[in-house]
Amino acid sequence: MAIDEIVDGLSEVSCDVLVIGGGTAGPMAALKAKLKNPKANVVLLEKANVKRSGAISMGMDGLNNAVIPGYATPEQYTKEITIANDGIVDQKAVYKYAQNCYKIIEELDSFGIRFLKNENGDYAVKKVHHIGTYVLPMPNGETVKKALYRQLRRARILISNRYMATRLLTSSDGRVAGAISVNTRTAEMLVIKAKAVILCMGAAGRLGLPTSGYMFGTYENAANSGDGYAMAYHAGAALANLECFQINPLIKDYNGPACAYVAGPFGAYTANNEDRRFIECDYWSGQMMLEFFNELQSGKGPVFLQLKHLHDKTIEEIEQTLHKVERPTRGLFQQGRGVDYRHESIEMHISEIGFCSGHSASGVFVDEFARTTVPGLYAAGDMASVPHNYMLGAFTNGSVAGADAMEFADNHDFAAFDAADVAAERERVMAPTKRQDGIPPNQIEYKTRRLVNDYLQPPKVTRKYELGARRLAEVRQDAKERMIARNAHELLRALEAQSILDCADMAVHASLYRQESRWGLYHLRTDYPEKDNENWFCHTLLSKQNGHMVSEKREVEPYVVPIADEEKDLYDKQRIAVGA
Ligand SMILES: Cc1cc2nc3c(=O)[nH]c(=O)nc-3n(C[C@H](O)[C@H](O)[C@H](O)COP(=O)(O)OP(=O)(O)OC[C@H]3O[C@@H](n4cnc5c(N)ncnc54)[C@H](O)[C@@H]3O)c2cc1C
Numbered sequence: 001m002a003i004d005e006i007v008d009g010l011s012e013v014s015c016d017v018l019v020i021g022g023g024t025a026g027p028m029a030a031l032k033a034k035l036k037n038p039k040a041n042v043v044l045l046e047k048a049n050v051k052r053s054g055a056i057s058m059g060m061d062g063l064n065n066a067v068i069p070g071y072a073t074p075e076q077y078t079k080e081i082t083i084a085n086d087g088i089v090d091q092k093a094v095y096k097y098a099q100n101c102y103k104i105i106e107e108l109d110s111f112g113i114r115f116l117k118n119e120n121g122d123y124a125v126k127k128v129h130h131i132g133t134y135v136l137p138m139p140n141g142e143t144v145k146k147a148l149y150r151q152l153r154r155a156r157i158l159i160s161n162r163y164m165a166t167r168l169l170t171s172s173d174g175r176v177a178g179a180i181s182v183n184t185r186t187a188e189m190l191v192i193k194a195k196a197v198i199l200c201m202g203a204a205g206r207l208g209l210p211t212s213g214y215m216f217g218t219y220e221n222a223a224n225s226g227d228g229y230a231m232a233y234h235a236g237a238a239l240a241n242l243e244c245f246q247i248n249p250l251i252k253d254y255n256g257p258a259c260a261y262v263a264g265p266f267g268a269y270t271a272n273n274e275d276r277r278f279i280e281c282d283y284w285s286g287q288m289m290l291e292f293f294n295e296l297q298s299g300k301g302p303v304f305l306q307l308k309h310l311h312d313k314t315i316e317e318i319e320q321t322l323h324k325v326e327r328p329t330r331g332l333f334q335q336g337r338g339v340d341y342r343h344e345s346i347e348m349h350i351s352e353i354g355f356c357s358g359h360s361a362s363g364v365f366v367d368e369f370a371r372t373t374v375p376g377l378y379a380a381g382d383m384a385s386v387p388h389n390y391m392l393g394a395f396t397n398g399s400v401a402g403a404d405a406m407e408f409a410d411n412h413d414f415a416a417f418d419a420a421d422v423a424a425e426r427e428r429v430m431a432p433t434k435r436q437d438g439i440p441p442n443q444i445e446y447k448t449r450r451l452v453n454d455y456l457q458p459p460k461v462t463r464k465y466e467l468g469a470r471r472l473a474e475v476r477q478d479a480k481e482r483m484i485a486r487n488a489h490e491l492l493r494a495l496e497a498q499s500i501l502d503c504a505d506m507a508v509h510a511s512l513y514r515q516e517s518r519w520g521l522y523h524l525r526t527d528y529p530e531k532d533n534e535n536w537f538c539h540t541l542l543s544k545q546n547g548h549m550v551s552e553k554r555e556v557e558p559y560v561v562p563i564a565d566e567e568k569d570l571y572d573k574q575r576i577a578v579g580a
Contacts, residue, residue: 005186005487005488006186006187006433006485006487006488006491007183007186007187007188007488008187008188008430008433009186009188009189010188010189010190010191010422010426011188011189011190011191012190012191012192012193013043013190013191013192013193014041014178014192014193014194014414015041015042015043015158015192015193015194016033016037016040016041016042016194016195016196016406016409016410017030017033017040017041017042017043017194017195017196017197017198017402017405017406017409018042018043018045018178018179018192018194018196018197018198019033019042019043019044019045019197019198019200019402020045020165020179020197020198020199020200020201020228021045021046021047021054021199021200021201021202021228021381022044022045022046022048022050022053022054022159022161022200023046023053023054023055023056023057023200023202023221023224023381023394024054024055024056024200024202024381024391024394024395024398025200025380025381025382025384025394025395025397025398025401026044026046026050026054026198026200026380026381026398027044027050027148027149027151027152027157027398028104028148028394028395028398028399028402029198029200029378029380029398029399029401029402029405030042030043030044030152030155030157030402031151031152031155031157031399031402032398032399032401032402032403032406033198033402033403033405033406033409034155034156034157034402034406035155036402036403036406036407037406037409037410040406040409040410041158042157042158042406043157043158043159043160043192043194044152044157044158044159044160045160045163045165045179045181045192046159046160046161046162046163047162047163047164047165047184047223047227047492048161048162048223049161049162050149050152050159050161051145051146051149052145053221053223054145054202054221054223054224055202055203055220055221055224055358055382055391056144056145056391057145057221058142058145058326058327058328059138059141059142059143059144059145059325059326060138060141060144060325060326060391061137061138061141061259061261061262061321061322061325061326062115062116062135062136062137062138062141062261062262063105063115063134063135063136063138063390063391063392064128064134064135064261064390064391064392065077065101065134065135065388065389065390065392065393066101066102066105066123066125066134066135066136066392067098067099067101067102067134068102068105068123068125068134068136069102070122071123071125071132071133071134072125072132072133072134073098074095074098074099075095075098075561076131076132077094077098077132077134078091078094078095078098078560078561079131079561079563079567080129080130080131080132081094081387081388082094082559082561082563083130083131083563083567083568083569083570083571084129084130084283084285084387084388084571085244085361085387085388085519086286086518086519086531086571087533087537087556087563087568088241088244088361088518088519088537088538088539088556089361089387089556090367090368090539090556090557091557091559091560091561092367092368092557092560093366093367093368093385093386093397094386094387095368095560095561096368096400097386097389097393097396097397100396100399100400101392101393101395101396104392104395104396104399105123105136105392108144108147108395111147111148111150111151112143112147112150113138113140113141113143113144113147114138114139114140114143115136115137115138115139116136116137116138116139123136124136124137126264126265127265128260128261128264128265128281128282128283129281129283130280130281130283130285130570130571130574131570135261135265137262137321138325139321139325140325141325141326142324142325142326142328160181160190162183162184162185163181163182163183163184163190164181164182164183164184164227164492164495165179165180165181165201165227165231166179166180166181166182166227166231166425166429166495167179167180167231167234167235167421167425168180168197168231168232168234168235168374168377169191169193169417169421169422170235170236170374170415170417171415171416171417172416172418173415174236174374174375175374175375175376175412175415176194176196176197176235176374176375176376176377176415177193177194177414177415177416177417178191178192178193178194178197178414178417179191179192179194179197179231180192180422180425180426180429182429182491182492182495183488184488184489184491184492185488185489186488187430187433187488187491189426189429191422193414193417194409194414195376195408195409195412195413195414195415196376196377196378196405196406196408196409196412197376197377197378197405198370198378198379198380198398198401198402198405199228199231199232199364199372199377199378199379199380199383199384200228200379200380200381200383200394200398200401201224201227201228201231201383202220202221202223202224202228202356202381202382202383203220203221203224203226203246203354203355203356203358203382203383204224204225204226204228204229204354204355204356204383204499204500204503205218205219205220205221205222205224205225205226205354205356206218206220206222206224206225206226206354206445206449206496206500207226207352207353207354207355207449207452207500207503207504207507208351208352208353208354208449208452208453208456208457209352209446209449209450209452209453210255210351210352211252211253211349211352212253212255214255215442215445215446215449217255218255218352218354219248219250219255219256219257219351219352219354220354220356220382224382225496225499225500226355226499226500226502226503227495227496227499228364228379228383229242229355229363229364229383229499229502229503229506230498230499230502230503232364232372232374232377232379232383233502233506233542233543233544233549234502234544235374235377236373236374236543236544236545237364237365237372237373237374237377237379237543238364238365238372238373238541238542238543239362239363239364239365239385239506239510239541239542239543240361240362240363240364240365240385240539240540240541240542240554241361241362241363241385241510241539241540242355242362242506242507242509242510242511242540242542243362243507243510243511243513243514243522243523243540244286244360244361244362244518244519244522244523245353245354245355245360245362245458245507245522245523246351246353246354246355246356246358246359246360246362246522247286247289247350247351247352247353247360247458247521247522248284248289248350248351248359249270249284249288249289249292249303249348249349249350249351250348250349250350250351251330251333251346251347251348251349252302252347252348252349253349254330254333255351256326256327256329256330258305258346258348259305259322259326260282260305261282261283262318262321262322263305263307263318263322264282266310266314266317266318267309267310267314268305268306268307268310268318269282269305269306270282270292270303270304270305270306270348271303271304271305271306271345272295272300272301272303272304273300273301273302273303273304274300275304275306275345276300277306277576278291278295278300278575278576279291279292279574279575279576280573280574280575280576281574284359285519285520285571285574286360286518286519286520286521286522286523287519287520287571287572287574288520288571288574289350289520289521289522290520290521290524291520291574291575292348292350292521293350293458293521296350302347302348302349303347303348303349304345304346304347304348305345305346305348306345306346307341307342307345307346308341308342308343308344308345310341312342315341315342318341319331319341334346352449352452352453352457353452353456353457353458353507355383355503355506355507356382356383357381357382357383357384357385357386357387357388357389357393358381358382358388358389358390358391358393358394359382359388359390360387360388360519360522361385361387361388361519362385362510363379363382363383363384363385363386364379364383364384364385365385365539365541366378366379366380366384366385366386366397368400369400369401369404370384370397370398370400370401370404370405371404373543376405376408376412376415378401378404378405379401380394380397380398380400380401381393381394381397381398382394384397429491429495430491431480431483432483432484432485432490432491432494433484433485433486433491435482435483435484436484437484438482438483438484439478439479439482439483439484440483440484440486440490441483441484441485441490441493441494441496441497442493444475444478444479444483444494444497444501445493445496445497445500447475448472448475448497448500448501448504449500451468451471451472451475451504452468452504452507454468455467455468455471456468456504456507456508456511458521458522458523458524459521459524459525459526460511460523460524460525460526461525461526461527462512462525462526462527465508465511465512466512468508469505469508472501472504472505472508475501476501476505479494479497479498479501483497505549506542506549509542509549509551510540510542510551511523511525513540513542513551514536514540515527515528515532515535515536516528516530516531516532516535516536517529517530517531518531518536536553537556538553538554538555538556539553539554539555539556540552540553540554541553541554
């Protein structure tokens with residue numbers, strides 16, 4: 001049998017806790033669930049291979065948001081993240097993260113993942129954020145995935161690689177009952193019954209098209225095509241603040257971060273074409289991105305990361321991290337271009353849009369226990385709504401989700417689902433394989449993402465969004481009636497293309513609903529250019545109700561850590577005055 005030949009089969013298994021997505025949050029969730037009840041069955045389902053999957057597959061430069069005693073307090077961190085998010089934060093979840101993350105750092109340290117320490121043996125944390133100090137470098141960050149994988153093997157977690165989850169199963173009273181998946185090498189379908197399910201499927205990283213034009217040249221791990229967002233939506237879970245897009249400042253044509261988080265503490269900074277620094281703080285926020293965008297619009301672009309003023313030895317030290325740990329291809333890329341940081345600044349640009357709470361705030365709505373609005377269903381990492389989560393947030397909230405989900409599973413039996421739901425999903429999944437001729441998935445995906453760039457990239461214009469919605473509906477029709485998959489690999493792509501379309505529709509709906517501008521460039525609406533706290537100081541929750549997409553307001557929970565009036569707008573004051 002050829003590796004990608006389609007096999008039309010269906011089988012069923014069951015487990016206590018099913019974790020979907022074996023990147024960062026998923027392995028930690030599976031581990032903690034298993035440790036909570038070693039007798040229980042925990043399955044970790046992954047579309048790729050857990051050994052090298054997800055955003056941390058090649059490694060990580062450091063922890064972007066470590067709350068380490070002596071450097072920062074949970075209260076201070078909670079305040080910073082609240083201000084960075086224009087106040088739209090349920091603080092309980094952020095505060096809980098801030099209280100728990102130090103324990104997780106120590107645990108990761110015990111796994112063999114090393115963090116930078118000073119001569120006294122204390123963690124050497126660096127300042128990148130506007131207010132506090134939270135960045136902890138990882139000199140051997142390329143080992144992170146291997147170290148994690150060893151723990152999974154030791155705990156005897158059942159790992160199912162090369163299974164792509166497509167839909168969740170729910171009972172008639174709305175409880176989660178399991179998930180449906182497809183083998184990405186054979187197309188055989190597998191139903192996994194579970195008492196609790198944890199979604200850890202990362203960002204929606206293939207929503208916009210990178211300016212390089214390469215479909216997989218995304219900032220995010222390209223396997224993260226928004227399946228988690230789509231699955232949560234179809235299961236009836238609420239998704240929060242999807243209009244708060246992810247947009248990042250990246251290396252032009254490379255689509256990885258220039259990495260002011262690594263180079264900034266050594267004295268590097270973001271500069272315009274006059275070599276002038278124009279923003280106070282290189283920490284990524286909507287307001288920072290707006291200043292970046294304004295600089296490009298003003299004719300002062302391109303924007304650069306400037307290192308050439310630094311000492312040769314300092315640059316060498318920065319290169320050690322940037323060219324070896326997170327993305328080893330970066331050194332080769334710069335070499336190919338003949339860019340030596342000693343003489344030339346690093347050209348940057350604005351990334352494609354996506355959904356990601358890791359860097360912004362959009363995600364499946366969760367509380368401080370990682371519970372979604374569907375009983376028994378959890379979410380953690382980049383796809384859950386806890387803002388500015390990053391890698392340590394994925395580990396910490398993954399750990400919270402794992403423990404709580406196991407408790408749920410211990411106290412509930414399997415929920416019953418309707419066999420007709422499985423049959424309907426089987427028909428949807430296999431439909432592209434039944435056609436003899438039609439449009440290949442890469443064309444459906446390319447067109448969707450080109451339209452996303454044309455119509456949805458901020459600044460957001462209502463008329464453009466309305467036109468975008470019509471064009472996307474036409475692509476959806478094509479996908480439904482004419483898309484073909486000639487082998488199992490194309491079938492995977494066909495399913496991903498449908499998730500991307502779902503995410504694009506949600507981006508339109510959520511953006512049109514919030515009639516104000518907020519989060520800097522992330523939700524800049526030209527028809528409503530001002531922030532409107534009177535009407536829109538709230539979350540927006542999007543969900544599927546009676547088969548339709550609906551958006552609603554939800555109050556921000558009372559703050560645990562109060563924010564003084566004079567602190568609220570600190571992140572709005574990013575621009576360095578000319579002549580300063
Ligand atoms: C380029 C880059 C640099 C970064 N640098 C830093 C840094 O220096 N410091 C820091 O703190 N953070 C950093 N981050 C952020 C951090 O890596 C992420 O926030 C974190 O890893 C997200 O974890 P996750 O588990 O949510 O997603 P991921 O780790 O991406 O895992 C998602 C997993 O889900 C799987 N999956 C997706 N769909 C399906 C499906 N349908 N079925 C089954 N499996 C599926 C994917 O294959 C993947 O393995 C960076 C992120 C990127 C992209």
